[in-house]
Amino acid sequence: MLKKLFGKKEVIKTVQLFAPITGNAVTLDKVPDPVFSEKMMGDGIAIDPTEGLAVSPVDGEIVQVFPTKHAIGIRAKNGAEILIHIGLETVSLNGEGFETFVKEGDKVKVGDKLVSFDLDIIKTKAKSTITPIIITNTDQAASLEAKAQGQVEKGNTPVLEVTFN
Template sequence: MFKKLFGKKTREENITAPLTGRIFSLENVPDPVFSQKMMGEGFAIEPTNGEVVAPIDGEIVQLFHTKHAIGLKTENGAEIIIHVGLETVAMEGDGFTAHVKEGSKVKKGDKLLTVDLEKVREKAKSTVTPVVVTNSADSEKISLVATDSVIKGETVCMTVTMK
């Protein structure tokens, strides 16, 4: 009985803000792929600076060659994508610097990317950055917990409980 009560590993993961800025729901992102949650559940941040940090402890599973998006996976199996800006793929990496590579192990708060937000404002649709759990269907529960302003690497934005 003791093992039954205390032996179960929690599947809950706290996702912190990968950027400092203002958080809001995906429904308000001016892009239907995100606002209609075609990629999964999550949130978005309007960043106030261009340093992107790891929102979780995990592994880099995908770094787009254009460096505008990065995919991470937690030990509990949650798969998260940080998509910096909207229509930034067309920038072909201009204004983006990666500080990690695919296969890198990261800790919450580790620097992932540096983004020139002024360049994004000039060349892309928006700096709005969706953060999405791409395997939301494999989750038991996803809860948004932050509102208003968030601080990168510190503010818990969402909890994800995997099945």
């Protein structure tokens, strides 16, 4: 009983995601790749970037940095698992034009630098610069609400709100 009274940890249920990239926010159905547009990996939004820097959209922990540096996975404090996938078919670049600033296990805060990327290289050598931001464990979420469309600013504009039970 004392453990119940004094051992309770604060449980964060709802987390607001801020834009990880400056650019134009669009719904996933606008992404020219069925894996994302048909929400096969989960729900979220996409941003067509106007600059080549991605920052953390939440306070959390880096759970994956892809060897090709084109994607990063973050676990938010409420358990939401977030994938930031920079561009489409960018895995084939094998890291060309990408520089990461974090590694697995790092704790991050909103606005911390994650990865820089060369938009010109992506425009020339990949399918698209559009960047899906996906909640990969959407099936476990109580709710997911898009908060922005149009112009968004990295680290400042709320783009998604995700609630877990």
